[in-house]
Amino acid sequence: MLNPTSAAVVRATLPAVRDHAEEITGAFYARMFAAHPELLNLFNRGNQATGRQRQALAAAVVGYARHLLGDDPVPWEPIATRIAHKHASLGITPAQYPIVGRHLMAAVGEVLGAAVTPEVARAWDEVYWLFACELVAREARLYHAAGVDDPAQAWRDWQVAERTAEADDVVSLTLAPSDGSAAGTFVPGQYVSVAVDLGGGAGRQIRQYSLSGAPGLPTWQITVKRVRARAGGPDGVVSTYLHERVGVGDRLRLSPPFGDVSSVGGDGPLLLVSAGIGVTPAMSALQDLARRDPGRDVVLVHADRTGTAHPLRRHLPALSRAMPRLRLDLWYEHGDADIATGARVNSGRVDPERIPLPEGADVHLCGPLPFMNHVRAGLLRRGVPGDRIAYEVFGPELLTA
Ligand SMILES: Cc1cc2nc3c(=O)[nH]c(=O)nc-3n(C[C@H](O)[C@H](O)[C@H](O)COP(=O)(O)OP(=O)(O)OC[C@H]3O[C@@H](n4cnc5c(N)ncnc54)[C@H](O)[C@@H]3O)c2cc1C
Ligand code: HEM
Incomplete structure (x- = not known):
């Protein structure tokens, strides 16, 4: 709950923040990557280039402020759940939240200027930290349920056991844990994050892929569509890498399975x-x-x-x-x-x-x-x-x- 003074300030300044939200989140990423270039390996550079991540973050922050004010344009629960699962699949830790908070609040000041009085800054800082605490708590529960004590150690090496052409520009990779341990289980609808080192000084990139085979087998399967250049954009980085450079015997780093959109529960149609x-x-x-x-x-x-x-x-x-x-x-x-x-x-x-x-x-x-x-x-x-x-x-x- 926002305290009543902050709630009044957030209500009064919400239109200005909403109107400039993407400008704010754009300035936020520029600031954060300048201070922490290592985070460029964590964030999806394609979504940075197209502005999709900027839009998603802006919409989430504005949506959360409205949720705190009791004005939910769309149900909040599935949104928070989705963000937490995505974060957990990326191994986000509580220690990273102050970094995001610092640069996000600095970006609010940069974009809105003198309108950000100390009172306004305090109110939006409270919104940020309420959101952060909610996500940290949800992510802690997801890590716990997945048996993850240290998110940085949760990634595992998998070896490609089979590679199958499925359709035009689509391949399936069948994967077995490299150390011979059990694959573990998942719920249909869940996805893994796949981290690839691109080589040539290009750093690392992470993408999510839904598990496309049955659970309960000694191997897992992902099925990847190659994203070809179109509308002035380049070829997709990770899907092209997986298509061109990953074959039987190669290794991939995978997160544990996360994701909450499952269809197989219950027994109805x-x-x-x-x-x-x-x-x-x-x-x-x-x-x-x-x-x-x-x-x-x-x-x-x-x-x-x-x-x-x-x-x-x-x-x-x-x-x-x-x-x-x-x-x-x-x-x-x-x-x-x-x-x-x-x-x-x-x-x-x-x-x-x-x-x-x-x-x-x-x-x-x-x-x-x-x-x-x-x-x-x-x-x-x-x-x-x-x-x-x-x-x-x-x-x-x-x-x-
Ligand atoms: C929960 C979840 C499950 C998923 N499951 C699957 C799955 O089962 N199978 C599957 O194939 N995919 C799946 N995806 C999508 C997958 O994660 C990747 O997004 C997809 O493979 C494309 O990644 P990429 O690195 O190849 O493309 P990216 O490099 O991320 O590029 C994506 C798009 O952005 C454009 N772009 C990049 N840079 C620029 C720029 N500078 N200017 C203009 N445009 C640019 C590219 O041209 C391309 O069209 C899933 C995603 C999620 C979130
Ligand atoms: C309150 C704070 C935060 C909010 C509101 C937030 C919000 C979001 C949202 C809305 C998404 C998109 C989810 C989706 O795919 O639908 C996202 C993804 C992501 N977040 Fe956060 N986040 C927060 C904190 C953090 C922190 C602390 C980090 C770590 C530095 C982080 C790293 C990421 C990354 C790497 C992605 C995926 C980016 C991509 O694939 O394009 N986030 N976050």
Whole structure:
């Protein structure tokens, strides 16, 4: 809770902070990286270059201030959970919070100038530390649940046991712990952070990849879409590295699994809707259910450009055989033949009005944001309650502040 004096100041200055939030977070990153260049290896440089991380942080801080004032434009809990899981997968520690706080508050002063009286600075400092304490506590619980005592020591070396071409520009890497220890378990929908040393003085970069195989096996699997240069941007750094430079026998450093968007709990009907590489969490869920709960009523709706672009499609015939109540509804922009799964194959883009909708289903979406917004809006129109629709974004979440 903010103290009442700070709450009044935050309420009065929120419009100014909101209007300049991205300028503030942009100035924050510049200041923090100048003082701590080693943090450039922790943060995603692609998200820095495109401004996505700046936007995500700005939206989170403004959203949290509104939450403290009792004015939640969107439910707060899933947002805080998501940030904490992302932080935990990166090994963020409590000792790093004062660094972020110092540079964030300095950036507020730099951008808003004389408007930041000592009283205003105190009020926003309180907002920052309430947020920081909440995240530190959530992250401590996640580390504890994952058996992590020291986040810096939680990363493990894994060796690539297999490399499988899955679709146009998509490979799966099957990974086994290098020291011969057990892989450990995870919940379908969880992801790992993968850290790669780029070599040539380019430093280290970390990205998240959903685990795409079944849990409970001696190996884990990730499935990576190569991000090609487009719209003036460069090739994706880590996906290109994994495609071009990582083969069988090579080692990768992985975090423990984190992430809270899982579809396999409960026993009711499930609707999994994915597009492109967003199919990875759904495929992990289906492979898990095929072993544990094959009679489950599940619909997989998947959208892709063509059948040959559809990642992990080769598993669908076996899943269909194992799961008698699995319905497959595939949407290919450029048409395609069925692959002997009994799937309904549609031509064109997903029409949410035509998605098979089991009564009372829990819905899980994963794909590009515009795709998910389109499908979500359609399902809401068809009467699916918002709190039954979970979604995973393969990038920093852009919140509506
Ligand atoms: C929870 C989660 C799960 C994920 N699961 C998967 C998965 O299962 N499979 C998968 O393939 N991916 C997954 N991702 C996405 C993955 O983490 C990476 O984001 C993806 O591989 C791209 O990383 P990259 O390093 O190749 O690209 P980056 O180097 O990060 O580039 C990303 C984009 O930014 C653009 N960009 C970079 N620099 C600039 C610049 N200077 N100017 C303009 N544009 C620029 C690039 O052109 C590119 O389009 C997941 C992400 C999350 C958060
Ligand atoms: C109250 C303080 C903080 C807030 C509000 C905050 C907020 C956020 C948000 C909103 C995201 C994006 C999450 C997503 O992917 O959806 C994020 C990611 C991240 N945060 Fe924090 N954070 C805080 C503290 C820290 C600290 C102390 C560090 C460590 C120096 C840190 C490092 C990171 C990194 C490395 C990422 C991933 C960046 C990327 O992939 O682009 N954060 N944070």
